[in-house]
Amino acid sequence: MAPILDIKNLYKSYGATEILKDINVAIEPGDFLVLVGPSGCGKSTLLNCIAGLEPISGGSIDIGGQDMTDVSPKDRNIAMVFQSYALYPTMTVAKNITFGMKVRGVDQATQAAKLAEVSAQLQIEPLLNRRPGQLSGGQRQRVAMGRALVRDPKLFLFDEPLSNLDAKLRVEMRTEIKKLHQNLGASMVYVTHDQIEAMTLATKIVVMKDGIIQQIGTPSEIYNHPENLFVADFMGSPAMNLIPARTQKKDGGTQIEIASATGKPLLLTDTTHRNLPDDVIIGLRPEDIAEAGYRSGQNVQTAHCMIDVVEPAGADTFVVSHLGGKEVTARLHAETTACAGQPLEFAFDLGKVSYFEPNTGERLN
Amino acid sequence: MTDQAFPTAPRRSRNVPLSKIALRWGLYLILCVFALYYLMPLFVMLTTSLKSIEEIRSGSLVALPRDITFDAWATAWSGACTGIQCEGLRPYFWNSVLIAVPAVILSTGIGALNGYVVAQWRFRGANLFFSLMLFGCFIPFQVVLLPMARVLGLMGIAGTIPGLIFVHVIYGIGFTTLFFRNYYVSIPSELVKAAKVDGAGFFRILWSIFLPLSLPIIVVTVIWQFTQIWNDFLFGVSFSQAGTQPVTVALNNIVNSTTGIKEYNVDMAAAIIAALPTLLVYVVAGKYFIRGLTAGSVKG
Ligand SMILES: Nc1ncnc2c1ncn2[C@@H]1O[C@H](COP(=O)(O)OP(=O)(O)OP(=O)(O)O)[C@@H](O)[C@H]1O
Ligand SMILES: [Mg+2]
Numbered sequence: 001m002a003p004i005l006d007i008k009n010l011y012k013s014y015g016a017t018e019i020l021k022d023i024n025v026a027i028e029p030g031d032f033l034v035l036v037g038p039s040g041c042g043k044s045t046l047l048n049c050i051a052g053l054e055p056i057s058g059g060s061i062d063i064g065g066q067d068m069t070d071v072s073p074k075d076r077n078i079a080m081v082f083q084s085y086a087l088y089p090t091m092t093v094a095k096n097i098t099f100g101m102k103v104r105g106v107d108q109a110t111q112a113a114k115l116a117e118v119s120a121q122l123q124i125e126p127l128l129n130r131r132p133g134q135l136s137g138g139q140r141q142r143v144a145m146g147r148a149l150v151r152d153p154k155l156f157l158f159d160e161p162l163s164n165l166d167a168k169l170r171v172e173m174r175t176e177i178k179k180l181h182q183n184l185g186a187s188m189v190y191v192t193h194d195q196i197e198a199m200t201l202a203t204k205i206v207v208m209k210d211g212i213i214q215q216i217g218t219p220s221e222i223y224n225h226p227e228n229l230f231v232a233d234f235m236g237s238p239a240m241n242l243i244p245a246r247t248q249k250k251d252g253g254t255q256i257e258i259a260s261a262t263g264k265p266l267l268l269t270d271t272t273h274r275n276l277p278d279d280v281i282i283g284l285r286p287e288d289i290a291e292a293g294y295r296s297g298q299n300v301q302t303a304h305c306m307i308d309v310v311e312p313a314g315a316d317t318f319v320v321s322h323l324g325g326k327e328v329t330a331r332l333h334a335e336t337t338a339c340a341g342q343p344l345e346f347a348f349d350l351g352k353v354s355y356f357e358p359n360t361g362e363r364l365n
Numbered sequence: 366m367t368d369q370a371f372p373t374a375p376r377r378s379r380n381v382p383l384s385k386i387a388l389r390w391g392l393y394l395i396l397c398v399f400a401l402y403y404l405m406p407l408f409v410m411l412t413t414s415l416k417s418i419e420e421i422r423s424g425s426l427v428a429l430p431r432d433i434t435f436d437a438w439a440t441a442w443s444g445a446c447t448g449i450q451c452e453g454l455r456p457y458f459w460n461s462v463l464i465a466v467p468a469v470i471l472s473t474g475i476g477a478l479n480g481y482v483v484a485q486w487r488f489r490g491a492n493l494f495f496s497l498m499l500f501g502c503f504i505p506f507q508v509v510l511l512p513m514a515r516v517l518g519l520m521g522i523a524g525t526i527p528g529l530i531f532v533h534v535i536y537g538i539g540f541t542t543l544f545f546r547n548y549y550v551s552i553p554s555e556l557v558k559a560a561k562v563d564g565a566g567f568f569r570i571l572w573s574i575f576l577p578l579s580l581p582i583i584v585v586t587v588i589w590q591f592t593q594i595w596n597d598f599l600f601g602v603s604f605s606q607a608g609t610q611p612v613t614v615a616l617n618n619i620v621n622s623t624t625g626i627k628e629y630n631v632d633m634a635a636a637i638i639a640a641l642p643t644l645l646v647y648v649v650a651g652k653y654f655i656r657g658l659t660a661g662s663v664k665g
Binding site for chain 1: 449551555556557559560561562563565566569573574577578
C-alpha cells in the first residue's frame with residue numbers, strides 16, 4: 001500500500017538556523033507514529049511542516065500519495081491538536097468544536113450529532129457552553145482534542161495532547177486514543193514526552209535530536225536495540241545503564257571487564273562470539289539486572305556488587321550501585337532483602353546487552 | 366492571597382505615621398488645585414453661555430448667572446452668522462457628522478485589516494511596510510496640504526464631503542494600523558494556524574476570530590479617530606467650500622465675523638456645542654478607552 005505520509009529529505013530553517021535536517025519518514029495507512037525527542041529538537045516544527053503551516057526549505061511531503069509541498073493547510077485533509085491548545089477565545093466550547101465543520105459547510109444535523117458523540121467520548125458535555133477562559137488546562141486540552149476528532153481526516157497530528165491531564169485522566173485518554181486508532185484505522189503522528197505513551201500507543205517511534213532523526217523503529221526495536229547512545233539513554237525510565245568497559249575474546253565468547261569501586265574489576269562473560277573493540281560502553285536496562293536466583297538463562301552471569309541506595313517503588317524495588325564510575329540501577333522484585341551499604345549478588349542478563357562505540361556512540365552489536 | 370499568607374501582619378491603615386497622612390492630604394490638595402484650574406475655563410464658558418449680553422457686560426466673569434437664559438444656545442445653534450449666512454452651527458454640525466462617522470468607520474476598518482495582516486500574516490517586507498505606515502503618523506499636516514489638494518482635484522472630489530472623508534481616512538490609517546497591529550501581535554499565532562487547519566481563509570479568520578476579540582481596541586481607535594476628525598480644523602478649512610465646512614470652521618467664522626458688539630454668550634454656547642460630541646464619546650466610552658490602552662499587554 002502506498003504510504004499515507006511520505007516525507008523525503010525534508011529541511012527546514014528559520015533564517016540561518018537549520019531546525020530540521022534531512023528528515024525521511026514514511027508511514028503506512030493505520031500507522032501510529034510517535035515523535036519523541038528533547039525539548040527544542042524540532043518536533044512541533046515538523047508537525048507544522050506536515051500541516052503546511054510553515055513553509056519548508058527543502059525536500060517534499062506527500063500525503064495520501066499526493067505531493068502536498070505547495071498545498072494550503074485546509075486542503076491537506078488533516079486535523080491537528082496544538083501544543084498550546086489554540087482554542088478560539090471568544091467562542092464557546094461547542095462553537096470551538098464545530099467551527100471547522102461550519103467553515104466547511106457541513107449541515108447542522110451532522111454537526112450536532114458529531115458534537116454530541118465527541119463530547120461524550122471526551123467527557124466534556126457539561127462544558128459545552130463555556131468559553132475557553134473558564135476551563136482548566138486539562139479541560140482545554142480535551143476541547144482541543146475534540147476539535148480534531150470531529151473531523152474525519154486522512155491524518156491526525158497531535159502535539160502533546162495529554163501533557164496537562166492528571167494521571168488517571170491521562171490513562172483514560174490514552175486508552176481512548178488507542179481505541180480511536182484501532183476503530184477508525186486512522187493514521188496519526190503524535191508528539192509526546194511521556195515514555196509510556198510512546199511505548200503503548202506507537203506502531204512506530206521516531207527519536208529526534210537537534211532536528212536529526214536518530215532512529216526509526218517499532219517500540220520494541222527502539223527499546224531493545226537502540227541504534228546509538230542517545231536513543232539508549234533517552235528512551236526508558238529509569239534510563240538504560242551505560243557502563244564503560246573493556247572487552248576481550250575468551251573461549252569463543254567475550255569477556256567484559258568493568259572497573260568497580262572496590263578496586264577489583266568485575267568480570268562478566270558474554271557467551272556470544274562478537275567482534276568488538278577493546279573499549280566499549282555496555283548498555284543494560286535496569287530490568288536486565290536482577291537479584292541472583294531470580295533470573296536464569298544461558299547468558300546470565302552473576303557477580304557481587306556493593307549497594308549504595310535502595311528505592312522501593314511498590315511493584316519493584318530499584319537498587320543503585322556503582323560500576324565503571326557510573327551509577328547503575330537494577331530493578332529487583334519488591335520483596336528483596338537488599339540493603340544499602342551491603343553487597344548483593346546480581347544476575348546480569350547478557351542476552352539483552354547492547355554494545356556501543358564510546359566515541360561515536362554507535363551501536364556495535 | 367498575601368493577606369492570608371501573613372495573617373499576623375498588622376493592618377495597613379492603622380498606626381500610619383502622621384507625616385504620611387500629611388503627605389497624602391498635601392497630594393490631594395495639589396490635585397484638587399489642578400483640577401480646579403482645568404475646570405475653570407469650562408465653568409466660565411458654561412456660565413457665560415447662560416447669561417444675557419447685558420449681564421455679561423455688567424457682571425464679573427466668574428459670577429454665576431442671575432437669570433438663566435438659553436437664548437444664546439438657540440442663536441448659536443440656528444441663528445448665528447458665519448459671514449453672510451446666519452443659519453447658526455446646525456448645518457455645519459451635520460457636515461461634521463457626515464464627515465466624521467464614515468471616516469471613523471472606514472479608517473477603523475482599514476486599520477483592523479492592516480493590523481491583522483502586519484501582525485499575523487507576516488509577508489516579505491512586512492516590517493518595512495509597517496515602518497512606513499508609522500512614518501505616516503508623524504508627517505505634519507502642513508506637508509500634505511498641497512499634494513492632497515492636487516489629488517482631490519484629480520479625483521474630482523475637491524471641496525466635497527467625500528473629499529474630506531477621503532483625507533481623514535488616509536491620514537488616520539497610520540494610527541489605526543498601529544493600534545490594531547500592536548493589539549494583534551499579542552494574540553498567539555497558533556490561533557491562526559488552528560483556524561487554517563479548520564479550513565478558514567483570510568477573511569473568515571479575521572471575522573470569526575480576531576474581530577470578536579477586538580472590542581477594547583476598536584473603542585480606543587474609534588475614540589481617537591473621532592476626536593481627531595471632529596476637532597480637525599486645518600483639513601476642514603483647506604479642503605472645504607461654502608456648504609461643506611465642518612463645525613470647527615464654522616465656529617471660527619462665528620467668533621471672528623461678528624460685526625458690532627461681541628456676543629460672548631453666543632460664542633461660548635457655540636464652542637460648547639462644537640465640543641459636545643467629543644465630550645460625550647469620552648463620557649460614554651472612556652472606561653473602555655483606558656482598558657483598551659492597557660489591554661494586549663495582558664494575555665487573555
Ligand atoms: N518561529 C520561529 N523562529 C525561529 N526559531 C524557531 C521558531 N519556532 C521554533 N523555533 C526554534 O526551532 C527549534 C525547534 O522548536 P520546536 O517548537 O519544534 O521544538 P519541540 O521539539 O516541539 O520542543 P518542545 O518539546 O519543547 O515542544 C527551537 O530551537 C526553537 O527555538
Ligand atoms: Mg513542541
